[in-house]
Amino acid sequence: MAPFEGRTVLVVGTGLVGTSVGLALTRAGVDVRLADAKPEILAEAVRLGAGRPEPDGPGEPAALAVVAVPPEAVAEVIGEVLESRRAEYATDVASVKVLPTMQVRERVADPGRYVGSHPMAGREVSGPNAALADLFEGRPWVICPDDGTHQQAVTRALAVARLVGATPMTMTAAEHDAAVALVSHTPHVVAALMAGRLAGAPGHEVRLAGPGVTDVTRIASGDPELWTEILTANAAAVRPVLEGLRTDLDRLMAALETPVAGQPVLRELLRGGVDGRSRLPGKHGAAHTEFATVIVAVEDKPGQLAALFADAGAAGVNVEDVRIEHAAGQPLGLVELDVRPGAEDELAASLRERGWTIRG
Amino acid sequence: MAPFEGRTVLVVGTGLVGTSVGLALTRAGVDVRLADAKPEILAEAVRLGAGRPEPDGPGEPAALAVVAVPPEAVAEVIGEVLESRRAEYATDVASVKVLPTMQVRERVADPGRYVGSHPMAGREVSGPNAALADLFEGRPWVICPDDGTHQQAVTRALAVARLVGATPMTMTAAEHDAAVALVSHTPHVVAALMAGRLAGAPGHEVRLAGPGVTDVTRIASGDPELWTEILTANAAAVRPVLEGLRTDLDRLMAALETPVAGQPVLRELLRGGVDGRSRLPGKHGAAHTEFATVIVAVEDKPGQLAALFADAGAAGVNVEDVRIEHAAGQPLGLVELDVRPGAEDELAASLRERGWTIRG
Structure with a gap:
C-alpha cells in the first residue's frame, strides 16, 4: 500500500463492485472511506469490513476516488467528487469508457484528474452482500488514460488494480470500447439472436438440442435490461463488428442459395472461424492450448x-x-476430463483399472 | 435381441459409427456381420469384436443393413445392398435425411425397404479404433419413416436404436432436417462467424476475451470440410433459419443506429433470447433447470x-x-459448482469449514 501510505482511498457507491474494491483494499492495508447515497447500503458495506464511512464536512481529500455507481450517474458523481475536492483524482468502473470520458470532460474544470477504468469481473448477483475481497483476482483491469490525463491519476488507478489482485492493462477509451464490443457485446448479441430462434420452435426440434447449441446460447440468459443499456451505450463500437458479421452472413447465405463446386466461400468462412477460435487466450493468459x-x-x-x-x-x-x-432420458452423465496432450492414455488406463467406464 | 433372433444385422462401413454399432449390437447378443470397402478397416473392426466379416457369395439376407458410409455414398450403397438382397431392409446414419431419402427413391425398386435414421452421437476422432460400445447410450436416435416405409424397416431400425442404448424418436425426414438446421447447423454457423470476427482482431482486443465468447465460439473449431458438406447438404433447411436470424440482426442494428427511448426493439430481441434459452432441455431431457x-x-x-x-x-x-x-496470469482457477437451488448455502458453508475459499 506504499502508494496510499498515510492517505485514503474513497469508494463512492457500495454495491457489488464498490464493496469488493473496499474489501480488497482494506485487506491490502489501505485506509478506505466509503460513501453511498443509500444509508442502509453504506452501513452494510461498513459492517462487512469494506472501510469506514467518509467523514462529514471538509477534510483531507482522498488520494483517489473509485466511483462505482450505475453508468448513467458516473459523470455527475465524478464531477462532484473532483470539484468539491473529496478526492484529488478519480476513476470509475463502468463497462463502457468513451461515453463517461466525454461526459466528464464537459463537467470538470481539469478533466485530467479523471482516468476511466474497467475491472472485467462481475457476478450474476448484486449489492454489497454479494461482494468478495477476491472478485478481481487475476482478472483484467483496463485503465484508459488520454493525452490530458495526469500521471498521478494513472499511477493511483494502477495501484488500486494491483492491490486488489487484478492484472492491469492500459489502452485508450476507444480501444477499450472496440475490444469489449468484439469480445463481449457482439458475442452477447449473437447468443441472444440464436437463442431467439429457439423461442418459437416446435418441441420436437428443441428436444434434439445437444451441448453445442447449449454452449452457443449460454450467455443469452443475461439480464435484457442491463444488456439494452450496455449495447446502447457502446453502439458506436458494436455496430462495425455487427456489420462485418452481417457481411459474412450474407456471403454464407448466398453460398447456400447458389452452391458452386467445392463451396470455396463456405470453406473460407468456416476456416476463418477455426482461426479466430484458436486466438482465444487459454488458461493463465497463455496461447490457446488444445487439450x-x-x-x-x-x-x-x-x-x-x-x-x-x-x-x-x-x-x-x-x-x-x-x-x-x-x-437425455438417462440417469447417467458423461464427464469430460481435459488433460495435457500425452497424459490421456495414462489417465484412461488408471481410471479403467479403478473400474470406471472410459469412452475416450 | 428378440427382434433379431436367429437372424443377422449387416453393418456396411466400419468406421467410428459402424464399428460402434457393431460393438453395441454384439454386446447385446446380436449376430453382426461387417463389410467395408477397405480390407484393413474391416479387419480392425473384426479384431475389436464388432462382428464377423460378411460371408462371400449369396446366402441368407441380413434382417437389416446399417449403412454407415460417408453421406455422398449412402444412396448407392443402400441401393446395392437392397437390390442384391444382402439385407431385407436397410437404414443409414447420415446427419441429413431428406437428400438420401430422395436419392434412395430414385435407385431402389421398393424404396419402402429403406428407412433413414440419425444417431445423434459422434466424436472428434474417426475410424474403428475410436469406436465405443456405448457411444449411443442415452443419445437421441432419430428414425424417419414416410408413408411408403414398410413397418418391418421401422421396427428393425427401432430395435437397433434400443439395443445400442439410444433413445429412439421418429419424425419425418423434413422435420429432422429442420430440427438439426435449428439446433445444430445454425448454431455452428453463428459460432463460426463470431469466431471469424476474432481472426483479424488486434491482440489487445483478443486478450480481453473471457468465458462468454469462449463458450459462444467453442464449436467453431469443428472441421471446416465436414461442415461445408453438412451445410450444403442441408441448405434448404438451414436457409430459412438464417433468414430469420438476419431479419433479427437487421432490426437490432437499426435499433443501435437510431436509438429510441427505452429501446423497445432491443429489449424485445434480448428477451426473446432469454425465452429461447430457457427452452433448451436440461439434464435427463427434463425442462431446463436453473441451478x-x-x-x-x-x-x-x-x-x-x-x-x-x-x-x-x-x-x-x-x-x-x-x-x-x-x-489470466494467475496459477489459480475458479471452479463453479452447480447445485439444486436451495443447496448452495449448505455446500458453501461446508466447503468454507473445510478451508476452501468460496466466492459465491
Missing part, C-alpha cells in the same frame, strides 16, 4: 464426482478442465 | 479438484454441473 480429453461415464448420484476426481488425482495427472454432459 | 452456483477458488495443481469434490461429496450435496475457469 486431450478422457470421457468417463458416471452415475448421477452424490459422491460419484468425488470418487472420480480422487481416482484421477491418484493417477497423478492434472485435470486442466472438466465438463459434464447429461444424457 | 444455484457455488464458486470456489482452487490452486492449479494435481489433487486440488479431487480434494474439492471429496469435500463436496462429504457435504452430501449432489453437484449437477461443473465448470472450471482459469484466471
Whole structure:
C-alpha cells in the first residue's frame, strides 16, 4: 500500500463492485472511506469490513476516488467528487469508457484528474452482500488514460488494480470500447439472436438440442435490461463488428442459395472461424492450448464426482478442465476430463483399472 | 435381441459409427456381420469384436443393413445392398435425411425397404479404433419413416436404436432436417462467424476475451470440410433459419443506429433470447433447470479438484454441473459448482469449514 501510505482511498457507491474494491483494499492495508447515497447500503458495506464511512464536512481529500455507481450517474458523481475536492483524482468502473470520458470532460474544470477504468469481473448477483475481497483476482483491469490525463491519476488507478489482485492493462477509451464490443457485446448479441430462434420452435426440434447449441446460447440468459443499456451505450463500437458479421452472413447465405463446386466461400468462412477460435487466450493468459480429453461415464448420484476426481488425482495427472454432459432420458452423465496432450492414455488406463467406464 | 433372433444385422462401413454399432449390437447378443470397402478397416473392426466379416457369395439376407458410409455414398450403397438382397431392409446414419431419402427413391425398386435414421452421437476422432460400445447410450436416435416405409424397416431400425442404448424418436425426414438446421447447423454457423470476427482482431482486443465468447465460439473449431458438406447438404433447411436470424440482426442494428427511448426493439430481441434459452432441455431431457452456483477458488495443481469434490461429496450435496475457469496470469482457477437451488448455502458453508475459499 506504499502508494496510499498515510492517505485514503474513497469508494463512492457500495454495491457489488464498490464493496469488493473496499474489501480488497482494506485487506491490502489501505485506509478506505466509503460513501453511498443509500444509508442502509453504506452501513452494510461498513459492517462487512469494506472501510469506514467518509467523514462529514471538509477534510483531507482522498488520494483517489473509485466511483462505482450505475453508468448513467458516473459523470455527475465524478464531477462532484473532483470539484468539491473529496478526492484529488478519480476513476470509475463502468463497462463502457468513451461515453463517461466525454461526459466528464464537459463537467470538470481539469478533466485530467479523471482516468476511466474497467475491472472485467462481475457476478450474476448484486449489492454489497454479494461482494468478495477476491472478485478481481487475476482478472483484467483496463485503465484508459488520454493525452490530458495526469500521471498521478494513472499511477493511483494502477495501484488500486494491483492491490486488489487484478492484472492491469492500459489502452485508450476507444480501444477499450472496440475490444469489449468484439469480445463481449457482439458475442452477447449473437447468443441472444440464436437463442431467439429457439423461442418459437416446435418441441420436437428443441428436444434434439445437444451441448453445442447449449454452449452457443449460454450467455443469452443475461439480464435484457442491463444488456439494452450496455449495447446502447457502446453502439458506436458494436455496430462495425455487427456489420462485418452481417457481411459474412450474407456471403454464407448466398453460398447456400447458389452452391458452386467445392463451396470455396463456405470453406473460407468456416476456416476463418477455426482461426479466430484458436486466438482465444487459454488458461493463465497463455496461447490457446488444445487439450486431450478422457470421457468417463458416471452415475448421477452424490459422491460419484468425488470418487472420480480422487481416482484421477491418484493417477497423478492434472485435470486442466472438466465438463459434464447429461444424457437425455438417462440417469447417467458423461464427464469430460481435459488433460495435457500425452497424459490421456495414462489417465484412461488408471481410471479403467479403478473400474470406471472410459469412452475416450 | 428378440427382434433379431436367429437372424443377422449387416453393418456396411466400419468406421467410428459402424464399428460402434457393431460393438453395441454384439454386446447385446446380436449376430453382426461387417463389410467395408477397405480390407484393413474391416479387419480392425473384426479384431475389436464388432462382428464377423460378411460371408462371400449369396446366402441368407441380413434382417437389416446399417449403412454407415460417408453421406455422398449412402444412396448407392443402400441401393446395392437392397437390390442384391444382402439385407431385407436397410437404414443409414447420415446427419441429413431428406437428400438420401430422395436419392434412395430414385435407385431402389421398393424404396419402402429403406428407412433413414440419425444417431445423434459422434466424436472428434474417426475410424474403428475410436469406436465405443456405448457411444449411443442415452443419445437421441432419430428414425424417419414416410408413408411408403414398410413397418418391418421401422421396427428393425427401432430395435437397433434400443439395443445400442439410444433413445429412439421418429419424425419425418423434413422435420429432422429442420430440427438439426435449428439446433445444430445454425448454431455452428453463428459460432463460426463470431469466431471469424476474432481472426483479424488486434491482440489487445483478443486478450480481453473471457468465458462468454469462449463458450459462444467453442464449436467453431469443428472441421471446416465436414461442415461445408453438412451445410450444403442441408441448405434448404438451414436457409430459412438464417433468414430469420438476419431479419433479427437487421432490426437490432437499426435499433443501435437510431436509438429510441427505452429501446423497445432491443429489449424485445434480448428477451426473446432469454425465452429461447430457457427452452433448451436440461439434464435427463427434463425442462431446463436453473441451478444455484457455488464458486470456489482452487490452486492449479494435481489433487486440488479431487480434494474439492471429496469435500463436496462429504457435504452430501449432489453437484449437477461443473465448470472450471482459469484466471489470466494467475496459477489459480475458479471452479463453479452447480447445485439444486436451495443447496448452495449448505455446500458453501461446508466447503468454507473445510478451508476452501468460496466466492459465491
